[in-house]
Amino acid sequence: MIPDRIIEQGTLRTTGTRAAVDVRIPWYRALPASCIAGASLSIDGVPAPAETLRWELNGQERTFDEMRDDTESWWFPLDSAVLSGDLPVAADGREHEVSVDLTVYIPYIVIGDDEVLHIEEHDTKTMKAVTA
Secondary structure, eight states, X not given: OOGXXXXXXXXXXXXXXXEEEEEEOSSSSOEEGGGEEEEEEEETTEEOOGGGOEEEETTEEEOHHHHTTOOSSEEOTTOEEEEEEEOOXXXXXXXXXXXXXXXXXXXXXXXXXXXXXXXXXXXXXXEEOEEO
């Protein structure tokens, strides 16, 4: 719905072995954490291993499985979340291509028997990494 704004420009951070980027919700209304079905992070065409991905929302870092039943934490359109994963990236002043795929469920739009709308969005931006 709003895919060109998923990745916040200039937010790529690295520890040398782990990378993180700020992401924004691709929807115009808030969603509970349970509606964040998954994401992927790639830098310069190299994907972070799925088992290393972490999602930080409202100061709490978790896996997507850990958020599956969380209806208390909300992701608001003006708030950023942080997607991170094990990816070696150098903060050497070079530009890096950052790609994020994101899948969210929209619980109040029913499209079939016991099925709600899910959206899969993608964004790619080029930016420099800074040391976290």
